[in-house]
Amino acid sequence: MNQLNMSNIDHFKYDNSIVRKFAFATMIFGVVGMLVGLLIALQLIFPALNFDSPYTTFGRLRPLHTNAVIFAFVGNGIFMGVYYSLPRLLKTPMFSKLLSNIHFWGWQSIILAAAITLPLGFTSSHEYAELEWPIDIAIAIVWIIFGINMFGTILKRREKHLYVAIWFYIATWATVTILHIFNNLEVPVSLVKSYPVFAGVQDALVQWWYGHNAVAFFLTTPYLGLMYYFLPKAANRPVYSYRLSIIHFWALIFIYIWAGPHHLLYTSLPDWAQSLGMVFSLMLIAPSWGGMLNGLLTLRGAWDKVRTDPVLKFLVVAVTAYGMSTFEGPMMAIKSFNAITHYTDWTIAHVHVAALGWNGMLTFGVLYWLIPRLYGSKLYSVKLANIHFWLATLAILFYAIPLYWGGVTQQLMWKQFTPDGFLKYPNFLETVTQIIPMYSIRAFGGFMFFSGLFVMMYNLFKTMSKSSFISEEAASAPPLPKKYVSPKGGHWHRVLERKSILLTLLSVIAVSIGGLMEIVPMVWLDSNTPKISTVEPYTPLELEGRDLYIREGCVGCHSQMIRPFRSETVRYGEYSKSGEFIYDRPFLWGSKRTGPDLHRIGEKYSNSWHYNHMLDPQSMSPGSIMPAYAWMLYDDLDTTQIAEKIRVLQLLGTPYPTDFDKKALSNLKAQALEIADDLKSSGIEQERLEDKEIVALIAYLQRLGTDISKPSINK
Amino acid sequence: MKMYKYILESVNNINWMAIIPLVIFFVFFVLMFIHVIRTEKSHIEKMSKLPLTNDL
Secondary structure, three states: OOHHHHHOOEEEEEEOHHHHHHHHHHHHHHHHHHHHHHHHHHHOOOHHHHOOOHHHOHHHHHHHHHHHHHHHHHHHHHHHHHHHHHHHHHOOOOOOHHHHHHHHHHHHHHHHHHHHHOOOOOOOOOOOOOOOHHHHHHHHHHHHHHHHHHHHHHHOOOOOOOOHHHHHHHHHHHHHHHHHHHHOOEEEEEOOEEEEOOOHHHHHHHHHHHHHHHHHHHHHHHHHHHHHHHHHHHHOOOOOOHHHHHHHHHHHHHHHOOOHHHHHOOOOOOHHHHHHHHHHHHHOHHHHHHHHHHHHHOOOOOHHHHHHOHHHHHHHHHHHHHHHHHHHHHHHOOHHHHHHHOEOHHHHHHHHHHHHHHHHHHHHHHHHHHHHHHOOOOOOOHHHHHHHHHHHHHHHHHHHHHHHHHHHHHHHHHHOEOOOOOEOOOOHHHHHHOOHHHHHHHHHHHHHHHHHHHHHHHHHHHHHHOOOOOOEEEEEEOOOOOOOOOOOOOOHHHHHHHOHHHHHHHHHHHHHHHHHHHHHHHHHHHHHOOOOOOOOOOOHHHHHHHHHHHHOOHHHOOOOOOOOOHHHHHHHOOOOOHHHHOOOOOOOOOOEOOOOOOOOOOOOOOHHHHHHHHHOHHHHOOOOOOOOOOHHHHOEOOOOOHHHHHHHHHHOOOOOOOOHHHHHHHHHHHHHHHHHHHHHHOOOOOOOHHHEHHHHHHHHHHHOOOHHHOOOOOO | OOOOHHHHHHOOOOOHHHHHHHHHHHHHHHHHHHHHHHOOHHHHHHHHOHHHOOOO
């Protein structure tokens, strides 16, 4: 370089300390998230591990596990990768160190808030969006701060063209913003309780549009961005086909957004939406596999390196797991296949191949690559990294295979009839106890994966302790010319690579078309959802009972959606109809049956059966793995908010009579007294029984699914 | 068992909702594919080397 050019070079520093902060956070929350996961896996084998405490039951800990792994472990992993790669790809430091730190501490505070509120039972019950409204607002603020920091960096860059990894980051940011806002539209009742604006089928569709795309745009696209940056870095060669990466990007973000309804096959969701979800899910194989092949082929001619470099080993397994789960996902979206896998442990196996394999292994690979570079040293022990690699890889097999086996076994047992036409296994519990050995092997797999994490942490801390941290890394690059002169015959995509705002806008349009096309007709269909004349709003006591059902996370193990199969209608009763859910805020269809479906549980058992079952499930169903809910028998029902709850529901369109909020409490007490009297007449002796939570829960359970069998009233 | 027939009966000709997305995507994909193929090689090479240009 000549003298003239040298004087034109900018000198600046990359901030490594923010990268290290997020790296520590991802490791710590990896431990926390997986520890809770291990505990809930063991609870399914040893119900005593629920510790008879409300704060440690499966129903409350499961959302803690999923949130910790998705938003704390993977979330911090995303930010670690973005804060390292984005400035280097753009040849500029991050826009603002202050914003970086607000982002970091803000995100960790949200995680802390989640870790406190979820065990306390504050939940909106939307899967992977359980946090209540004040935390939702905090998430939105921190996310916007991250956005300002990211776009600020993009705007002051020294590299005109945006590398494909950055498109994935931009699409992630834009789409998560939209998803988060729409799925959390709710009206507060108190600081820790709210009701969603959508009800029943609409709520289900919005939730799974969110749930599916949270997987797409939180667990997939940002990690694809990391793959497109860190895989070429680790292999020291460019990505196999940059053209393919462009196709991968646009096809993936366009198709993903349509596929959400595949979570609701055979439910009360309209047929056209189910078919749409299924077709787009199948199409999704193409871009997903394009991306996987692009990753794997980047290593063409360098496979000898994979043998020796643990980083590449982790990345190869990660990309392969991505390929496997993105093949499996579309298969599970085929209706006939979904009929077998849905509600079973197959789903749990599927998400863990993705979470442990794709997200976990990629995070580990990046950490093994990154930490030595942040310390200007070499990895302490390649041997330990290899041990971790084999522990983790085998752990995934030990985790997934038993659950596939158990899932299919259980579904076949659910569906098996005797030659005389009766269910062969009419007792649901038989199908659960049958697969408990599979749960044990799964827990062992989880334990292996968890222990691998400590091997890694020991190795990385040893790496850190033998040299000093480079908190700021000097770099230099020529500034961008003030005015960009487009080369003659410039290509449209090169314009996009230069104009980040345009790229963002187009990404938003690509993902919005799908969302709008699916959700608008559903909201518009509101007036067309067939009303069933006998379906009425919940009474105040039932409403309180329903909120207890939500608080305890019953939806984590019990669905409320009977599919139109003979095996289900014989077992549970009449299949579920969309008109039955119009007052359900939120919907509680569930996605997993660790216990039986409860949609037609109403009036199936006596009040005293439910009372005793909640006190000690094993006494009513020997061998049951359900935790006891004894505190509901002793804790007083909090009725202070019932009037406000009624007012909020009226605001949202539930047709309670005018001034019903003022009568709600007396109505509640009258119904509670009725149930308490019935319990007493069955020989249950307890002081002030009518004031206890259990009475509200019984009221709700006894109401479930009974409206359609009431005699219709001709108005 | 077509449990939702009654929903569709109340909304005529609803199938366009499922067809339009496919058409939109097909057009979008074809246009994108043509343009990607036509991008000049030198640019593609430069872009693919971006992560490797500022090694430590």
